[in-house]
Amino acid sequence: MKRKINFNREGLTLVGDLFMPDGFDESGHYPAVIVQGSFTSVKEMMSNAYAEKFAEQGFVALAFDYAHYGESTGEPRQFESTDEKLSDLQAAVTYLGEQPYVQAVGMVGVCTSASNGAYLAAQDPRLKGFATIAAFLSDENTYKLVYGEDGVTRRLADAAAARRRFEETGEATTITVYSETDEQAVNYAPTPGAYDYYTNPARGNVPEYENEFDVTSWDTWVTLDALGQAPKITTPTMVVHSDGAAFPDQAKKLYETVQGEKELVWADGNHFDYYDSPAQMDNAVENVTRFFRTHLA
Numbered sequence: 001m002k003r004k005i006n007f008n009r010e011g012l013t014l015v016g017d018l019f020m021p022d023g024f025d026e027s028g029h030y031p032a033v034i035v036q037g038s039f040t041s042v043k044e045m046m047s048n049a050y051a052e053k054f055a056e057q058g059f060v061a062l063a064f065d066y067a068h069y070g071e072s073t074g075e076p077r078q079f080e081s082t083d084e085k086l087s088d089l090q091a092a093v094t095y096l097g098e099q100p101y102v103q104a105v106g107m108v109g110v111c112t113s114a115s116n117g118a119y120l121a122a123q124d125p126r127l128k129g130f131a132t133i134a135a136f137l138s139d140e141n142t143y144k145l146v147y148g149e150d151g152v153t154r155r156l157a158d159a160a161a162a163r164r165r166f167e168e169t170g171e172a173t174t175i176t177v178y179s180e181t182d183e184q185a186v187n188y189a190p191t192p193g194a195y196d197y198y199t200n201p202a203r204g205n206v207p208e209y210e211n212e213f214d215v216t217s218w219d220t221w222v223t224l225d226a227l228g229q230a231p232k233i234t235t236p237t238m239v240v241h242s243d244g245a246a247f248p249d250q251a252k253k254l255y256e257t258v259q260g261e262k263e264l265v266w267a268d269g270n271h272f273d274y275y276d277s278p279a280q281m282d283n284a285v286e287n288v289t290r291f292f293r294t295h296l297a
Contacts, residue, residue, distance in 0.1 A: 039177070
């Protein structure tokens with residue numbers, strides 16, 4: 001069973017889908033999980049796919065659109081902000097905690113939402129469990145390695161110019177997020193099929209998704225430092241990853257650095273398999289379910 005819900009965060013309306021277990025009883029008590037997806041994704045993509053699977057395992061599962069994305073409010077659109085996403089996640093914890101049938105709240109972060117979840121786990125003691133699946137986890141050097149120091153400097157200048165334009169005219173400056181042909185895209189890979197998940201309507205290119213990035217986001221995106229949060233995480237943590245997923249050494253570093261109870265699940269498959277391949281998704285859900293049944297009890 002799926003319900004469309006919304007909740008507020010500092011004057012913004014965040015819209016989500018709340019998945020209920022079979023036989024859901026309003027007077028019962030259930031563990032709840034927030035399930036969030038990749039960079040610029042919307043809830044109708046991997047977030048809902050995982051949330052539905054967790055509901056089948058007995059969880060109340062919430063997937064929602066971060067502010068500036070999908071059905072949620074916030075201007076400019078397609079704006080990426082580490083601080084705002086942390087506030088969004090804290091508001092989601094509050095929303096679930098206010099439901100009389102929720103006994104405890106955990107979070108599952110897929111890809112970049114693992115980084116956002118690291119900030120949440122480090123700063124919000126209400127979170128009782130944290131799991132990453134095919135995590136993209138940055139540190140202070142990640143973007144210098146990806147773009148080069150000159151590339152980071154240029155992108156910061158682009159962000160400043162785009163912000164001036166938006167403040168003066170109200171017009172946003174956007175670029176493509178994932179592309180196999182556009183060298184100016186945030187993520188460019190000149191290999192056919194490299195970003196099939198995001199460009200194929202049969203996969204993640206759903207009608208609700210916009211393959212765009214607001215350029216004012218560069219100064220928040222290139223300063224994302226999830227691994228810097230890891231030593232402050234005492235929330236029980238599970239890391240599900242593979243050699244074929246993004247930055248496997250970073251996933252191992254998160255596991256090694258977080259404090260408290262933790263478990264590393266090293267599986268198979270490539271990064272995008274964890275978005276829509278039943279084998280990789282089901283294995284991840286099985287392991288996270290086992291871990292959360294202990295810590296969200």
